[in-house]
Amino acid sequence: MEWAQVSGPALIALDWGTSSLRGFLMSAEGEVLAQRQSSHGIQNLPGPGREGFEAAFTDLCGEWLAAHPALPLVAGGMVGSAQGWVEAPYVRCPADVTTLAAHAATVETPQGSVLHIAPGILLDPEDAQPDVIRGEEIQIAGALAEHPEWAEAATVVLPGTHSKWLDVKDGRVTTFFTYMTGEVFAVLAKHSILGRLMPENGEANEEEAKAAFAKGLLAARDSHPGDLTHQLFAVRTLGLTRRLNPVVLKDYLSGLLIGHELTSAAGRTGAGGAGGEGTLLMIGDAALCRRYAEAFDVFGVRCAARLENTAPAGLFRFAGAAGLLPA
C-alpha cells in the first residue's frame, strides 16, 4: 500500500470579487489545504483605497503569511479592475492562462511579498459590441485544468448577476457574451411596478413555482425580436388577472429572463444550441445552476457537466503559468 505524498503550503490564491474575498492555502499539487472567506469584496473594504485593500488582505492572509512568509501570492477577479488594488488591464481574445500570466499586474503587500493579479479579457470586435470578463477567465482555466478533455471545443455558461457564455477552442477563450439576467431580475423585482404584486413573504408550492418558471421560459422561447419589454408587463397582468398566483410571479419573471438569455446565447455560441457540436458546461452556484438546468431541459439543450467553483484550480494554474510554483 502506498501513500500519496502530502506536501505543505506552496501558494496563497485569492478569488477577490465585488462582494466577497475568498482565500485558499494550496499545496504544490494544487490541493486546497485551508480556506478563509470575508465580506471584503472591493465594494465593501474596511477602509478607503489602498489602505482598505491592505487591511482586507492582512485580515484574511496575515496568519498564513506569518507561518509561511515566503509563499507566492496570486489573485483574480475585480481586485484587478480599474477600481481594484492595482489595475491589471484587459488582454485581448483569444487568450489562455499563459496570456493571463504574461500580463499579470503586481502589487506589494504590507508584509513585503508580491501579489500577482490576473487581468480580465476584452472582446472588442469592429462589427459588434465590446464585452468584458474579469474572474471568469480564471474559472475557465480551472475547469480546463480539471477536465483537459474539454479544452478542444466547449461552450461554458457561468450564470449569475451578469451571466457569461464563453466559447473555448484549443484551450483558449475565443469569444464570449454577457447577459445582465440576474441584475435585470433584481432591479425589476425591487424597483419597478413588477415587484408590487409580489408578496414579501409567502411560500410557493414547488410544482407551482416550477410551472410558472417554465411558462416564462416558453414565452421567451417563442418571442420575436424586441418583445422583452412587452413580455415583462405580463408579470403584472398575469397577477392582475389571477392567471398566476402572486407568489410565483417572481418565478415567471425569472423564467422570462433566463429564457431570453438562452434564446439569444444558443444562437451565438458554438455549443449552446440543440444542434451545437461542442460540449456545453456550466460553472456556478448549485441552486442557480439547477435553475439553468431546468431551462436547458425545456429548451432541449444538453449540458454535459456542472462544476461548482473552479477558481482555486484556475488560480493554481495561473500561478504555475506565471512561474511561481516549484517545477
Added chain:
Amino acid sequence: MEWAQVSGPALIALDWGTSSLRGFLMSAEGEVLAQRQSSHGIQNLPGPGREGFEAAFTDLCGEWLAAHPALPLVAGGMVGSAQGWVEAPYVRCPADVTTLAAHAATVETPQGSVLHIAPGILLDPEDAQPDVIRGEEIQIAGALAEHPEWAEAATVVLPGTHSKWLDVKDGRVTTFFTYMTGEVFAVLAKHSILGRLMPENGEANEEEAKAAFAKGLLAARDSHPGDLTHQLFAVRTLGLTRRLNPVVLKDYLSGLLIGHELTSAAGRTGAGGAGGEGTLLMIGDAALCRRYAEAFDVFGVRCAARLENTAPAGLFRFAGAAGLLPA
C-alpha cells in the same frame, strides 16, 4: 358678420393619473374654458383613502363647483383603478367610448354631486398574455373626436413610462400592447451598474447625443430574439472602451429600448410597420414624441400625426356618451 355662440360651463372633466391631477372646465361645445392642475395623483394624495381623494377633488374643483353647483362631473385614469377613489372594473376589447360610458363607475363628491369615472380596458386572449390600459382609452376617444377620419383604421402610439400601441378599427379599440420602455430605462439608469458610468451632470453635444440614440436604435433593429439583456451590457462596455462618450450613454440606452419597442410593436400592430396599411398616430408629451419621431425615421416608419393631449376632448366625448351633456 356673425358671432360664434359662446356658452358657459357645461362640464368639469378630470384627467386623474398616478402622479398628477388635471381638471378642465368645459363648454357645451367642448371648449376648454379653464384648467387647473395639482400634484395630487393617486399615489400622492393629501390624505389616506377616501378622505385623500375628497380633499384633492375639493382643492381642484371646489371653486368651480361653488360657482356652478349643477355641473356634471367626469374623470378618467387611475382614479378608477383598484387603488382609486372607486373601482371602475375593466371592460373587454373591442370597446369604444359608448362601451366606456355604459360601464362607468360613480362616486358621490363632498359637494353632493356624482362623479362618473371611466373604466379601463382589459385584453385577455387565451393564446397570449393579458394586457391593460387605463387612461389611454380616453386619449383615443379624444383623438377620434378631433379626427373622425382616423376612426376606420389606425394604430396609435402613446409613448411613456409604459408605452401603449393600440389598433383602432371602426371607432373601437380592438387590440393593444404595453411596452415598459420608460420604466425599464429609469430603473436601469438609476439602480443598475449601467448608471455608474453616466455622469450626473454634463451636457451632451446635441449631434453626439442624436448619433448615440441612433446607434442604439440600429442595434435594436438588427437584434435577434432574446438579445436585449446582452445588448444592455454594451451601455457599460461602450463607455469602458471609450467608443461612446459617457455623457451620451443614456441616449444609447434610450435608443436601444425604444428600438426594441419599435421592432416588436411594428410587427404586432396594424400600421406600425413600414408595410402597414392604416394610419400611424402618436399622442403624448412633445419632447418624448420628438424622440419617437426620430426613431420612426430611422426605422422608415411614417407617422401621420402627433397630438399633444387629447384627454379633455376624450372626457367630453365620454360625458356625451354617458348622457351628461345637453343634447
